[in-house]
Structure formats: structure tokens, C-alpha cells
Amino acid sequence: MEIKRRDFLRVMGAAAAGATVGGLFRTLTPKEARAAVYATNKKRWIFLVDTHKCVGCGMCVRACKLENEVPYNDPVTRTWVERYVILKSGKAIQDTPMGGLNGYTADDPQGQKINSDDIAKAFFVPKLCNQCEKPPCVQVCPVGATFQTADGVVLVDRTWCIGCGYCIMACPYGARFFHPIYHTAEKCTFCYHRISKGLQPACVFACPFGARNIGDKKDPNDPVTKIVLTERVSVLKSEYGTSPQVFYLGLDENVR
Amino acid sequence: MSHVWKPVWVVLAIVGIILGLRFIIVPPDFGIWDRGYMYGWHRHSAELFWKDQFKVKYKGRDYCNNCHPDKVSSILASSHKNIQCEDCHGPAIDHPDNPPKLAIIKDRGLCLRCHAYLPYPTSLRSKIAGWPNPDEHNPGIACVNCHNPHSPDFSKPDLNKEVLKVKDITERYDGN
Numbered sequence: 231m232e233i234k235r236r237d238f239l240r241v242m243g244a245a246a247a248g249a250t251v252g253g254l255f256r257t258l259t260p261k262e263a264r265a266a267v268y269a270t271n272k273k274r275w276i277f278l279v280d281t282h283k284c285v286g287c288g289m290c291v292r293a294c295k296l297e298n299e300v301p302y303n304d305p306v307t308r309t310w311v312e313r314y315v316i317l318k319s320g321k322a323i324q325d326t327p328m329g330g331l332n333g334y335t336a337d338d339p340q341g342q343k344i345n346s347d348d349i350a351k352a353f354f355v356p357k358l359c360n361q362c363e364k365p366p367c368v369q370v371c372p373v374g375a376t377f378q379t380a381d382g383v384v385l386v387d388r389t390w391c392i393g394c395g396y397c398i399m400a401c402p403y404g405a406r407f408f409h410p411i412y413h414t415a416e417k418c419t420f421c422y423h424r425i426s427k428g429l430q431p432a433c434v435f436a437c438p439f440g441a442r443n444i445g446d447k448k449d450p451n452d453p454v455t456k457i458v459l460t461e462r463v464s465v466l467k468s469e470y471g472t473s474p475q476v477f478y479l480g481l482d483e484n485v486r
Numbered sequence: 487m488s489h490v491w492k493p494v495w496v497v498l499a500i501v502g503i504i505l506g507l508r509f510i511i512v513p514p515d516f517g518i519w520d521r522g523y524m525y526g527w528h529r530h531s532a533e534l535f536w537k538d539q540f541k542v543k544y545k546g547r548d549y550c551n552n553c554h555p556d557k558v559s560s561i562l563a564s565s566h567k568n569i570q571c572e573d574c575h576g577p578a579i580d581h582p583d584n585p586p587k588l589a590i591i592k593d594r595g596l597c598l599r600c601h602a603y604l605p606y607p608t609s610l611r612s613k614i615a616g617w618p619n620p621d622e623h624n625p626g627i628a629c630v631n632c633h634n635p636h637s638p639d640f641s642k643p644d645l646n647k648e649v650l651k652v653k654d655i656t657e658r659y660d661g662n
Contacts, residue, residue, distance in 0.1 A: 272520075285611035289573050289598035296577050297543045315606075333599030334611075335620070346605035353609040368525045377528030380520035382654030423540035432544050438568040438600075439610060480608075 265266070273381040274447040274475075278454045278463070280358050281480040283441035286311055286354035288333035293436030295331070306407040307331065308418040309358040309433050314484055315339045318350045322484040330354075353449060355485050356442060359384065359405040359418035360405070360466065360474030367397035367406060367417075376415065382402050382447075382475060385421050388414045402470045420444065543577035546570070550578065560636040574635065594620065597629040 294309045295469050311330030314324045315337075323339040334354070337344050365384045368376050375391035378384050391414035398406040398415060410415035421431035425444060429435070434442045445454025457463065463477040467486070478485075515530040550571045551558045561567060572578055574596060575588045603616030617623055624632075 249590040282608070283610050284612060285600055285602070285609060289599065293544060293573070295579075332595060335595065335598040335602040335606065337604050337606075347511050349607065352606035352612070353605070354606075365525060374516065374527040374529070375532075377519075377533070378521045378525040379533055382525075385528075385533060385536050388535075390529055390532065404662070419536055422536045423538070424542055426537045427542065429542065429546070435544055435546065436570060436573050438573070440568075469522075475636060 272448070275361065275382050275425060276445050276447045276454060276458065277358065277476040278443040278445060278457055279476065279478050280441050281353055281355050281478060283439045284311065284354040284356055286313060286330060286334035286438060287438070287443075288330040289436045289438065290356060290433035290442060291329050291331045292313070293432040294418075297424075297432035298419070301410050302331075304410050305329075306410060306416070308405075308416065309356065312355045312357060312485075313339055314355065315344060315352040315354070316482070316484055317344070317348045318351050319348070325482070350441070351482070353480070353482070355478070355481070356433075357403065357405070357466075359420075360403055360476040361418075361420060361474070363473035363475060364471065366400040366402070366413075366470070366472055370396040370400040372396065376405070379422070383420050383425075384417065385419055385422060386415050386417060388412050390442060391415050397413065402467050402472065403474075424450065541579075543579045544570075544572050545578040545581075546572075550575075553582075557636065564633060564637045566638055592628050592630050594629055597633075597635075601629075 257453075288311055291307055291309055291311060294300070295307060298308060300308060300418060305328060309329070309330035310326055312324060312326045313330070313334055317323070322340065323344075323395070325339045337346065361383055363382070365376075365378060368378055368384060371377075372394065373390060373392055375387045376384060376397055388409075393408065393413055393415070395408070395415070398408070401417075406415055406417045408414070421429070421433075424431055424435075431442075433443050433445055443454045445452045445458070447455055447458070449455060450459075456478050457479075461479065463479060464481045465474045465477060466481075468474070513529050513531070518530070519526045519528065519530055519533075537625065547558060547570060553569075558571065561571070563567070575590050578588065579585065581588055598617075598620055600611075601615050601616040602620050603614075603618045604611050605618075606612050629635075
């Protein structure tokens with residue numbers, strides 16, 4: 231049998247068009263339609279840090295390490311508290327010894343003795359994973375070992391992680407590290423095991439001053455969501471386009 | 487069968503082997519799930535591990551109140567009411583089964599986390615009562631020897647009757 235060129239092109243064109251249209255339009259089953267609607271009603275966990283209230287006691291860092299089985303005396307941590315001392319000369323001194331695990335008990339940033347009259351402003355900034363809406367750490371994972379849940383938390387699959395460290399390099403916030411025992415990427419989970427059971431994350435629970443708060447962005451009556459929506463909050467490194475979901479009250483230009 | 491088809495069968499066999507290996511190696515619950523291809527590509531059981539299997543260690547004040555209501559009410563009546571029991575006593579985990587006794591932190595470092603005075607004007611820290619030079623005030627002696635952390639306010643003497651007895655002030659909490 232001989233096929234004419236014209237017939238061949240006609241058949242192939244129709245087949246290509248049919249495949250394209252068939253792929254674009256698909257009828258959802260009732261179950262799929264329901265799932266699509268309810269998926270939008272899920273929670274979206276966000277975090278609010280009020281730096282005015284932080285006193286640098288480091289109880290959050292301690293509670294995080296004990297709750298999440300991060301080796302206590304190793305220099306790695308899922309959350310940390312930075313100290314900023316800005317002098318009247320304009321010089322900014324910043325330090326984070328052991329992530330602030332043992333609190334700040336002396337006015338000696340970077341080991342320097344500071345005259346209190348020289349201090350223009352000084353404060354503490356707690357940091358943790360920003361649970362970005364567009365997490366670069368997840369994009370770079372070559373094996374699908376890190377992922378985002380439907381409620382916005384980025385998690386690590388310890389059995390699937392190959393320890394390549396791409397995600398650690400990709401995070402603009404330095405929130406990831408290698409777990410000293412499991413040798414896999416490790417990060418803050420917003421205490422996913424606690425918030426899924428209606429508890430607060432360990433750091434929020436341990437903070438005596440209310441400097442750390444967790445909320446649900448999809449609940450308009452949530453006190454944290456109300457503050458994020460109505461007050462002047464800022465995020466860290468918005469220029470990276472990661473859409474971080476940890477919001478700060480009282481940030482300073484010296485905080486990076 | 488013409489010999490020109492031979493490369494086709496070879497290619498099909500290679501594709502078949504790769505698909506077979508993929509079927510064996512990739513876990514059945516590996517998929518895109520709720521968050522789409524770019525951010526949701528994962529093994530679903532890993533999500534369930536973090537959600538359900540990871541153990542909660544900090545149980546909260548209500549858990550402590552089940553057996554120690556006197557201690558809970560005493561600290562709630564004090565200016566330390568914002569401090570959780572487990573901040574100083576350590577996470578309860580499965581106390582009293584495991585651990586049967588919690589290791590209370592009694593060294594000065596714990597109190598100094600807040601009560602070492604720092605002249606930081608834009609932080610709440612400078613508004614907390616504290617020692618600028620804590621080493622000048624009874625160095626080497628645990629704060630809790632004299633100050634009861636459950637009623638630290640000396641201006642309320644009625645709350646200060648409960649004197650804390652610390653047997654071994656050198657006992658330090660290593661955090662494990």
C-alpha cells in the first residue's frame with residue numbers, strides 16, 4: 231500500500247491536534263473535584279517573630295534541640311538567636327555563639343567589651359527555616375528527598391536523602407545543615423509532629439516572652455494572621471523571590 | 487522479518503529493563519501528592535513519619551498539673567508565670583515512666599539567661615531585673631539556694647515561705 235504525502239500529513243496533523251486537546255481538557259471525577267476544593271481549605275503554617283520581645287535567653291534553641299533530637303553540644307541547630315549591637319559610631323557587631331543555645335549572659339559581642347554608653351541600639355533576632363512558598367532547597371534536590379507539604383512545611387526524607395548537600399547550599403537563610411548522626415540534610419520542621427497534633431512548636435512553647443508565634447495564614451481570625459495582614463511586618467531576604475513565611479516585627483537594616 | 491528491525495527490538499528491550507528497574511527501586515508511595523511536581527515530589531511515608539511517628543517530648547503545663555498542681559499553682563501566682571515548667575525541669579517525655587526523675591537545671595547559667603543585665607535599649611532584655619556583674623553577687627552559689635524560682639518576688643513574703651532545698655548545687659544538667 232502506498233500512502234500519499236498529503237494523506238499522511240492530514241492524518242498526523244489530526245492525531246497531534248487530538249492528543250493536545252485531549253490532554254488539555256480532562257473531566258474530573260467527583261472525588262477529584264472534591265479533593266481539589268478541599269485542598270485549598272487546608273492550613274498554611276506561618277511564623278511571626280517579635281524582635282522587640284526577644285531577650286536572648288536561648289530557651290527556644292534549647293527546647294528545639296531537645297524536642298527534635300539534635301545533638302545538644304554539637305554546633306548545629308535548627309533555630310538560632312542572633313545578637314546585634316549597633317554602636318553610635320555606626321559600627322554593627324553581630325554574633326551567635328552556639329546559635330545562642332546558652333543564652334546571652336554578658337555584654338561581650340564577638341568577645342569585645344562594649345561601653346554601654348556607646349550602644350545606639352542592640353537587640354536579638356531569632357531565626358529559623360522560613361518555610362518558603364517557593365523553597366529553593368526543594369527545587370535543587372536531585373532525588374526528591376525534600377518536599378513541601380500541602381500546609382506549607384518543608385520536610386526532609388531521611389531514608390531517601392543521599393547527603394549531596396545541594397539544599398544546604400541553595401538555602402539563602404543558612405537554615406539547613408547535616409545531621410551529625412543521620413548524615414542527612416536537617417532543618418526546622420515548625421515541629422510538624424507538634425503542630426499536626428494541635429500543639430505549639432517547641433520554641434514557641436518554651437519562649438517566656440511571646441517573641442515567637444505560629445499561625446495559620448488561611449484562618450482570617452488567627453491572631454498571627456491578623457498581625458501579618460494589618461501591621462507592618464517584614465521578611466528576610468525577599469530579594470531572593472522565595473516568598474518566606476516567617477514574618478518579623480521590628481527588623482533593622484543591619485539584619486540580613 | 488527483516489534485519490533492519492533489529493535495532494528497534496534492542497532499544498525496546500533497554501527501555502523495558504529501565505522501566506522494570508524503576509518499578510522495583512521507586513517506592514509505591516513516591517509521587518507528586520498535594521503540592522505539584524516542583525515542590526511536592528516525595529515519598530508520602532516520609533511526610534507521615536514527621537507527622538505521626540516523631541515523638542513529642544515537651545508535654546506542657548497541663549500534663550504537669552495532673553500530678554503537681556501545688557507546684558503549678560505556685561509558679562502561676564508568681565512573676566515567673568510565663569516560664570513553662572519544662573523550661574527548667576527539662577522535657578517530660580514519658581515522665582514518670584521514662585524518665586522517672588527529671589533533671590532540674592540548678593546552675594546560675596539558667597537564671598542568668600534572663601537575669602544578667604544587658605544594656606540593650608531596643609530589646610525587652612534591658613527591662614528585666616538583672617545583675618550587670620553577676621560574679622560579684624555570691625559567686626559559685628546557685629541562685630536557687632536563696633531565691634525560690636516558683637516565687638522569686640521578695641516583695642511578696644507570703645509566697646516566699648516555701649524555701650527550696652537544693653541538695654547538690656554542683657549537679658549540672660548536661661541536656662541529655
